[in-house]
């Protein structure tokens with residue numbers, strides 16, 4: 302959790318910081334916006350929020366189950382609640398609260414999983430969330446959103462505040478840039494964003510892995526291979542229209558995610574394609590089912606080929 | 621060989637079971653005293669032959685109780701070890717550019733007393749079903765644990781140079797890939813339930829090993845702790861000892877402001893535990909508390925150790941910044957020189 306970079310020459314920020322800024326601007330005009338934290342306001346970049354709106358932050362201490370239960374109660378009483386804690390604890394320890402008190406009871410909490418995936422790198426598997434898509438995909442009545450860049454994060458946060466049903470927002474702690482120069486497309490839950498276009502292959506990625514996917518597309522373009530890259534920011538409900546269209550158009554489909562290869566974006570896509578007779582060469586890039594290699598987030602990405610070269614190689618293998 | 625050196629110190633232990641060894645710190649040699657030696661009381665005097673230029677300051681002396689396979693050290697020795705451990709904690713945190721500085725410094729005296737005075741465990745006995753178990757629930761303070769385990773010979777200290785690096789087993793929380801670590805921890809609120817399971821197994825197997833777990837005070841709001849506390853009292857686990865490192869700070873703010881758990885002693889008592897409060901940096905007080913376990917027959921024991929987060933380095937003490945702050949070059953040098961000074965004081 303040490304020294305992370307939070308300033309960037311281009312003004313880019315970690316998505317967690319964007320989330321917090323948007324939440325502050327929402328709270329300025331809406332007293333019902335409440336952040337609930339579990340000794341997590343520092344990692345959630347919510348210290349300024351807490352200073353500015355001390356009555357709109359509820360601190361429960363290191364107690365994630367309690368965090369989600371309290372959030373559900375606040376939401377049931379009409380508050381617009383963001384329950385913020387590291388994704389690893391939130392979606393493992395408090396899974397039953399998410400399942401029963403939020404999703405099943407339909408209390409419109411936004412469960413915000415910060416420092417997700419392997420953001421905590423060398424802190425090890427206790428601090429990794431490589432299971433959260435799988436766990437939450439199997440729970441009815443929760444939208445699962447994994448914004449990639451600062452734009453998607455801002456949009457997703459604002460949208461979650463307006464959504465009257467449970468949402469899971471998940472992001473990492475790295476400084477992220479912007480995927481598109483003009484962010485002129487509408488951001489809607491359940492609709493993937495096409496970042497680059499090409500008919501040789503489709504790379505469907507989410508969260509921080511969209512960036513190496515875009516770089517892979519550039520590498521491939523230089524070799525005459527043109528690929529579509531999608532930021533599939535909503536894992537559930539999946540944009541199956543876009544998926545079907547790409548599978549028809551392209552010769553191969555590759556998915557990339559900072560999650561176990563089991564139960565995540567890749568298997569969601571595979572399941573849809575298989576059941577709809579869209580059989581194209583297909584590969585899931587993610588974290589395999591093994592004792593995760595140790596090291597920083599970048600070390601782990603490098604080790605499992607979540608890099609521009611690694612992704613480009615898989616595309617070439619399939620073509 | 622020079623003239624015999626008179627040494628004196630304090631220790632505990634009885635009669636013929638004790639062996640006394642003098643270590644020459646300059647060359648890692650150990651020497652036996654001139655005449656057979658028995659410790660009967662808490663003070664002793666002995667003469668021994670040491671290398672040519674040895675002075676008392678070069679010597680460490682330990683008394684081992686051969687029945688218990690534990691080391692009994694005098695106060696000076698343990699105090700010096702704590703300083704040494706603190707220096708190493710900082711060294712490896714700086715090397716990794718990551719780590720939990722404040723909480724490692726607050727619990728190191730507890731770990732020192734546990735591993736050098738209390739626990740019946742060693743690299744040789746680590747696979748024995750009869751060994752004492754230590755589970756570090758506040759896993760984020762792994763640097764403290766690793767430094768002590770290296771000192772006890774569980775692995776070569778150089779391994780810690782790989783802390784948090786690609787493919788190293790030495791990561792930011794305890795894992796069983798590292799010899800000496802009992803359980804993988806890091807998510808808070810897991811140590812006590814596992815310790816309770818260990819302690820129930822000991823009772824079922826009629827074994828007399830003891831189980832210890834170290835928790836942070838910020839960690840206590842996790843409900844799993846209190847669920848386990850109930851089970852421990854229900855099963856009358858007087859072979860279990862929890863230690864709360866009550867340094868009164870967590871990440872966001874003082875624990876009392878984040879989620880107040882005071883009065884803490886009354887909570888544990890209400891859950892059926894026997895409680896002792898000690899100064900968690902006072903080696904003698906810690907030894908005394910551990911030596912008097914179980915505090916009440918038929919009850920699990922908890923030691924509430926009053927500690928200072930960042931203890932030993934003036935600018936780190938009681939400062940939230942050092943929860944997981946990594947010292948820069950100047951801060952590191954300053955911290956090391958402060959610790960070296962306290963080492964000199966400890967030697968007097």
Ligand SMILES: Cc1ncc(C[n+]2csc(CCOP(=O)(O)OP(=O)(O)O)c2C)c(N)n1
Pocket residue numbers: 339340341363365390720722723724726758760761806807808809835836837838839840865867869870871875929
């Ligand atoms: C279940 C869980 N929630 C949150 C964290 C993140 N975390 C790591 S250390 C810490 C603060 C711990 O405070 P305390 O127990 O007082 O430890 P100390 O001050 O001794 O370092 C938190 C919130 C975690 N490791 N596990």
